[in-house]
Amino acid sequence: CDSNMEEVVTxxxxxxxxxxxxxxxxxxxxxxxxFRRAVQAVAASGKLTxxxxxxxxxxxxxxxxxxxxxxxxxxxxxxxxxxxxVALGTLAARKGTAAGRGALTSAEADVFDGxxxxxxxxxxxxxxxxxxxxxxxxKCVRYCGRECQIAGWKAGHKDSCGKVILGPNAxxxxxASQVVSALSEFAVGRPVVAEAYxxxxxxxxxxxxxxTEVFSQLxxxxxxxxxxxxxxxxxxxxxxxxxxxxxxxCALCMSPEGKYGYVIVELDLLKEFIGFVKKMKYEGQxxxxxxxxxxxLANGGPTAKEALIQSGTxxxxxxxLDLYQDEPEPLLQGFAVLGNITHxxxxxxxxxxxxxxGIQMVVRAMRKHAEHEQLQQFGAKALRNFIAGDETGMVCGxxxxxAHVCVDGMVRFLGIETLAxxxxxxxxxxxxxxxxxxxxxxxxxxxVASKRANGVQPGWKDxxxxxxxxxxxxxxxxVSAVKKFPSLGSPRHALHVITATSGTPxxxxxxxxxxxxxxxxxxxxxxxxxKKLPPQLK
Numbered sequence: 001c002d003s004n005m006e007e008v009v010t011x012x013x014x015x016x017x018x019x020x021x022x023x024x025x026x027x028x029x030x031x032x033x034x035f036r037r038a039v040q041a042v043a044a045s046g047k048l049t050x051x052x053x054x055x056x057x058x059x060x061x062x063x064x065x066x067x068x069x070x071x072x073x074x075x076x077x078x079x080x081x082x083x084x085x086v087a088l089g090t091l092a093a094r095k096g097t098a099a100g101r102g103a104l105t106s107a108e109a110d111v112f113d114g115x116x117x118x119x120x121x122x123x124x125x126x127x128x129x130x131x132x133x134x135x136x137x138x139k140c141v142r143y144c145g146r147e148c149q150i151a152g153w154k155a156g157h158k159d160s161c162g163k164v165i166l167g168p169n170a171x172x173x174x175x176a177s178q179v180v181s182a183l184s185e186f187a188v189g190r191p192v193v194a195e196a197y198x199x200x201x202x203x204x205x206x207x208x209x210x211x212t213e214v215f216s217q218l219x220x221x222x223x224x225x226x227x228x229x230x231x232x233x234x235x236x237x238x239x240x241x242x243x244x245x246x247x248x249x250c251a252l253c254m255s256p257e258g259k260y261g262y263v264i265v266e267l268d269l270l271k272e273f274i275g276f277v278k279k280m281k282y283e284g285q286x287x288x289x290x291x292x293x294x295x296x297l298a299n300g301g302p303t304a305k306e307a308l309i310q311s312g313t314x315x316x317x318x319x320x321l322d323l324y325q326d327e328p329e330p331l332l333q334g335f336a337v338l339g340n341i342t343h344x345x346x347x348x349x350x351x352x353x354x355x356x357x358g359i360q361m362v363v364r365a366m367r368k369h370a371e372h373e374q375l376q377q378f379g380a381k382a383l384r385n386f387i388a389g390d391e392t393g394m395v396c397g398x399x400x401x402x403a404h405v406c407v408d409g410m411v412r413f414l415g416i417e418t419l420a421x422x423x424x425x426x427x428x429x430x431x432x433x434x435x436x437x438x439x440x441x442x443x444x445x446x447x448v449a450s451k452r453a454n455g456v457q458p459g460w461k462d463x464x465x466x467x468x469x470x471x472x473x474x475x476x477x478x479v480s481a482v483k484k485f486p487s488l489g490s491p492r493h494a495l496h497v498i499t500a501t502s503g504t505p506x507x508x509x510x511x512x513x514x515x516x517x518x519x520x521x522x523x524x525x526x527x528x529x530x531k532k533l534p535p536q537l538k
Contacts, residue, residue, distance in 0.1 A: 005060055007048055009088050012081045014042045019077045029074045032061045063087035068173045079173070120157065120185070121148035137161050141185075156184030156223040171196045176204050176213045184223035187231050194231045195241045202244035205251045215252055215260040222263060225249075229269050232276060246276060246286065253293035261297050265304050270297070271311045278316045284327075287320060291333035298340030305345050314341060314352045321361040331365045332378050338362070339382035350386055351402055359386060359409040366418050373429060376422040380435035383415065387442045403446045407467050410443060416470040420477045433481040434490045440478060441494035444471055444501050468502040475503065475511035482517055492517065 008015070018038040019030045030038070036057050042048055064083040065073055075083060118125050119132055120141035126132045132142035133149070141157060143149040153161075171179060179201050187194040204210045218225050228245045235241035253261035253273075264270050277290030294313055297304050317334045324330035338358055342349045353359075366379040387406045410416055419436040426432050475498060481491035496519055499508045505518055 005052065005056060005088055008039055008052065008057070008060070009081075009084045011042055011047055012084055014045075014047055015039055016077050016080055018042065019080075023077070028077055030077050030080075031074055032058060032065075035061050035075070035080075060084060060087055118142070119144045119148050119152075121152035121155065123189075135161065152185075154223075156181075156221070156227070171200045174200060176201075176210060176217045179204070180214070180217040180221050180224045184221065184227040188227050188234070191235060191238065191241060194235060194245075195238075198228070198231065198241055198244040198248065202247050205248050211251065214248070215255060218252060219260060219263055222267060225252075225263055225267060225269070229272055233272070236276075236279065243286070246280075247289065249273065250289045250293035254296040256296075256299075261293070262300055262304060264297065265300070265307045270307050274308075274311050274313055274316055278319075281316075281320055281323060284330075287324075288329050288333055291317065291320065291330060291337055295333055295336045295340060298337055302345070305341055305343075305349065308341055309345065309349055309352055314338060314356050314358065318353075318356050318358055318361050321365060325365055325368055328369060328372055328375050331369070331375055335362060335365075335375070335378040335382045339378070339385045342382075342385040347402060350388065353386055354402055354405055354409070359383065359406065359415060360413050362386075363410075363413045363415045363418050366422065367414065370421060370425060373426050373432075376426060377429060377432050377435075380419060380422060380432050380439070383410075383419070384435040384438045384442075387439055387446075407443060407446055407465075410439075411466050411470065416440070416443070416467070416474060420474040423477050423481060427480070427484065430485055430488060433485055434488050437478055437481055437488075437490040437494040440471060440474060441490060441497045443467060444494070444497040471498045472503045472507050475499075475507060475513075479508070479512045479517070482513070 015035070015038045018041050019034060022034065022038070023030075036054065039048070039052075039057055061075070064075055064080070064087040067086055068075060068079065068083055120135075120143055122144060124130070124132075124144055126142070130144070132144060135141045135143070135149070135157070141152065141161075143152055179197055183197050183201070187197045201214060204214045228249055232242055232245045232249075235245075249264070253264060255261055264273055274294070277287070277294065280286040280290050294308065294317070298308055298313075317337045320330055321334045324334075338353050342353050362379050362382050366376055369375045387410070388403075419439055422432050423436050475495070478491055478494050478498070481488070482495055485491060495508060495513060495517060499505055499513075499518060508518055509515070
């Protein structure tokens with residue numbers, strides 16, 4: 001049967017010529033029945049000397065259809081030579097015949113290299129004293145024994161056993177389920193196969209009609225995700241393999257609200273993934289893609305945020321911000337990552353960013369790109385998440401240290417002035433107005449807590465800090481925001497906090513505030529001094 005089918009594949013050009021002649025409607029496709037009739041026509045002309053059965057031809061055609069990923073049981077005539085060659089090798093490999101493996105092209109042979117000569121689980125080679133047992137279902141893989149067979153089954157053979165093994169040429173037409181099912185078992189350790197599989201998977205991921213299927217298949221077969229990470233580790237210097245695998249994993253992490261990216265955290269692969277992002281710091285667009293992936297993971301909930309914090313994400317991002325101060329796109333993604341990490345993660349999240357010079361890098365980039373509205377908006381949002389307020393005035397311990405580092409950083413690196421400039425430059429952007437004023441209010445509450453901790457009363461001019469002076473100076477900008485956006489809470493809150501703690505009602509009124517903008521208790525004046533006592537008191 002093998003040699004008979006080899007003759008069919010050898011004469012496939014004549015078969016294609018006949019199929020094209022019969023294609024009156026110009027569709028360029030053929031059915032199983034048409035293929036069988038064309039083979040019979042070539043045999044009748046005397047160009048095929050071997051005998052073959054209908055079952056043999058049907059098996060060859062069905063295998064080619066499976067490799068092509070066609071659901072309507074038709075094949076493109078122009079692709080028949082390549083598909084039939086791979087189908088013949090696949091059928092022969094299932095039977096474990098050397099003749100079938102020899103019929104493959106040199107590239108396709110890499111797919112089957114070691115499948116029958118080495119253990120599919122541990123990689124041990126067969127020898128005179130050690131025989132390998134063949135998988136009785138697919139007859140494509142051998143194992144040392146029961147233990148290796150169980151390990152191989154769990155590692156991915158469960159998903160690929162009995163299915164067509166895709167070669168580097170045939171995989172370009174395969175669907176997501178076919179690629180993913182074979183990826184975990186056949187890509188690791190085989191560069192030619194890994195390149196073909198990863199490129200095809202990247203194509204399907206970039207296609208808006210198929211990317212959800214790719215993600216669903218990766219979630220269902222998590223061994224494929226591990227295989228992608230392993231392939232990246234083995235081929236980190238080979239761009240043709242590393243880049244598509246990297247793009248697939250980044251796209252997985254970018255899914256809305258971490259819908260699919262959680263698998264990276266669940267499989268404990270986050271630290272390795274962040275390491276790959278770090279390696280891309282000189283690769284420009286690949287770094288931006290990696291930062292976008294981290295941003296997506298940080299949207300996935302408290303578990304993902306906790307994992308990002310423990311994996312040193314903030315240090316990688318701050319390093320990227322320092323390196324790409326002149327390029328807005330990496331800065332935007334970096335701001336978003338740091339802001340997401342510190343959003344509602346408490347002291348632990350803010351500490352890693354603040355001690356890691358996060359405030360310095362964000363403010364410096366904002367000052368450098370003062371005319372970039374989106375960057376100013378992202379920067380203000382990040383700073384709002386960095387700096388938490390203290391309405392109780394009871395900040396103490398490590399929280400007190402972090403709070404004062406925030407105040408010191410905002411003063412030293414001109415953060416207060418930078419936010420005020422952003423509010424002036426973009427007066428119509430309500431998000432900038434809201435977030436910048438929230439930062440001012442938080443700084444004011446931290447500053448007064450510091451004074452109270454040291455026994456200092458609000459309004460003492462001789463003990464005013466530089467932060468106090470800076471906050472009083474930005475009152476006119478805050479008042480403008482209150483008037484322009486009366487429905488926003490943060491501008492009015494900042495006005496109240498700074499007036500009550502850092503300044504006085506007179507400062508607010510001088511800045512343009514109306515009396516109705518201030519709480520009544522701040523406007524209560526002491527009774528006037530009586531010049532004459534009433535007669536009854538004399």
